[in-house]
Amino acid sequence: MGKVSAKPVLFANSIPAQAPMDPEMTNSSASEAVAIGAAKRTPEVIARRVRGLSDRAIAWLFIAPTIVLLLAINVFPLIWTVYLSFTNYKANRAARGVEWVGLDNYRRVLTDSDIWHNMLVTGHFLLWTMTFQVLIGFGLAWLINKNFKGHGVWTTVILLPMMLSPAVVGNFWTFLYQPQIGLFNYIVGFFTGVDPSSFEMIGSVNLAPWAIVIVDTWMWTPYVMLICLAGLRSIPDYIYEAAEVDGAGPLRTFWSITLPMVLPFLMLAVLFRAIENFKMFDLVVELTSGGPGSVTELASINLKREAFEKWRTGLSSAFAIILFVTVFGAANIYVKALNRVKQR
Amino acid sequence: MNRFFKTAVPLVLATVASGVAGKAAKAEDITLCWAAWDPANALVELSKDFTAETGVGMKFEFVPWPNFADRMLNELNSGGKLCDLMIGDSQWIGGGAENGHYVKLNEFFDKENISMDDFAPATVYAYSTWPKGEPNYYALPAMGDANGWFYRKDWFARPDLQAAFKEKYGRDLAPPKTQLELKDIAEFFQGREIDGQKRYGVAIFTERGSEGITMGATGALYAWGFKYENTPGKYDMEGAVNSPEAVEALEFYKELYKCCTPPGYTDSYMQESLDAFKSGQVAMAMNWFAFFPGLYKDEQVGGDKIGFFVNPGQKVEASTLGGQGISVIAYSDKKDLALQYIKWFAQPEVQKKWWSLGGYSCHVAVLNDPGFKDSQPFAADFLLAMDGVQDFWQEPAYAELLLSMQKRLHDYVVADQGTAKEALDKLIEDWTEVFQDEGKL
Structure with a gap:
């Protein structure tokens, strides 16, 4: 003022x-x-x-x-x-009526093997979506940054999935994964010779966790790519020119210039995506409803069931607080790490 | 300024008057909430007579089945005024009564001479009373329903298939009399090529999100004599829910799912069952009787091509109950009009028309009519099914009880985790916790 x-x-x-x-x-x-x-x-x-x-x-x-x-x-x-x-x-x-139960809800949540299973499922989902999205997103950004002919069109095409509604994406991927008529199964069958109807992406205990990882990666890799692209374009050309004068090869340039300078952007993208995926609900509900069994039941799906289907408001409040503290704590630690990287 | 007033004041008055008139017209409308399915369309048609007779307009709020419970229970729990009348699921009656969502109808029935003796006893017990069997009525039986089966009658009649089946199983290919026979037939059709296309045995309920797999698996459980309690009302579930018969039945349902359903049939309920049958994928399918009139009329697979049968028994004859009663919502501002609808709906003539339009009346004037059994190809099976229906818990904590069963059954049947005994043991643990929370244990 x-x-x-x-x-x-x-x-x-x-x-x-x-x-x-x-x-x-x-x-x-x-x-x-x-x-x-x-x-x-x-x-x-x-x-x-x-x-x-x-x-x-x-x-x-x-x-x-x-x-x-x-x-x-x-x-x-x-x-x-x-x-x-x-x-x-x-x-x-x-x-x-309402009774004060002390820490009982927290004890119940923390000792519930089903909730620990949900946390494991969420961890698996987070780990692999982040890994794939960072690798593919960075790779795509690197390619798009080459400014080849038509790169603008390709950028738009790549960005399309993230412009769709997660509920719509979840819904239409159930059709793509359909064993008898699904395009995904057909393509896998075409390239591998496997009978398309012999495997079920969202019905199999082993494949369903990967099915949701694939869809989330398909949808949100463009977001990571976009942020990485901003990072790549923020690197001044004179740094590369100086490296070239110093005789640095492409690999050395990548490790010593490109990666360190894009890293803060990349870490920011991971932070945003990790928080979003920790809360992931709509896409997975549309895709698998948490099934088969509870194989893809993420923590947020179970939380919704506890809160608004079973109406255990007290217990689900404790569960929500635990999730909130988890994501808040992890995000804080991560932001400190991010700041350290930026200061380097 | 003067001119402004001369123009504006009449305009404002006219607008206000039209608003008031609009509101007055709307005051004569009532809203009925139900699931979006075939019988709902029949009810819209039927209700035109009510509007013609009384001048009360009818609005409808129909929600697709997978979201029906979620949407409507939220509406009730929040004391919403969206619905004046609700055709709620039978399992909601306990919560509807104890939480004060539904109006108790005893006085109204006495005043209007509506007798519950005029409705099939099984439907009154299931759709209207709380506590169960007590003469406290919170709904009028509106739509009788049970889980039944339909099959490709034209395939069953083919001589080549008849011969092949007889050779393999030593009996005629005919609608099954037991659950094990049903599985034999399903296995026989599984992967078989008919008219140049690969066919599958059976479409059953495996849905995870709402109530699907519970409604499907209880068809087998009840047939094996499954009970929720050893002593009714005591919540003593150990030895009943996980009895050897219950374990056998659940193992059977899993085997049926594994051996004889189409690929990708892991999260399927009513619509998927209808789709699988109508597209010619399966030889047999389970679904609610409510869909049978529509299936019979279907141009591709209806008419002479379709047959119906009641849920086969194994140790006992039993079917999973569907269907609903119609209740007046306690939060409605138009309870009088809603009660007027119930009075009209309870009339025998209206009930007869309800059946003729595709709704399943529970009125004895319809069910005891000598011509009823022959009125539709599935009518006799409907009567048979309603004789042996069993329902899920109708407790106020029904949603918690149902979700636990959904999880345990899906974990075992579809996700292949643990044994049937472990699934049922865990179910008892879940249910015990719920009843402890409720103060009933």
């Missing part, structure tokens, strides 16, 4: 009608001129009301709606969820 914004508002009506622009005006004085102009256009009714308010008060006035909204839809529900996690509350049986 400072002097620029304060002056015009406080003394809006005492400002001369037209302040001529100095041709050598600095950036700050340009902003001041804009602010003065805005102040002049402020209706007298409003100007009279805010006259006499301090900078800080005006600042609070501006951000108050956002703060209130945040408190109402973020902070309050979070505190309320923490409270509910210590009770046996059931949202569908409100009349039953």
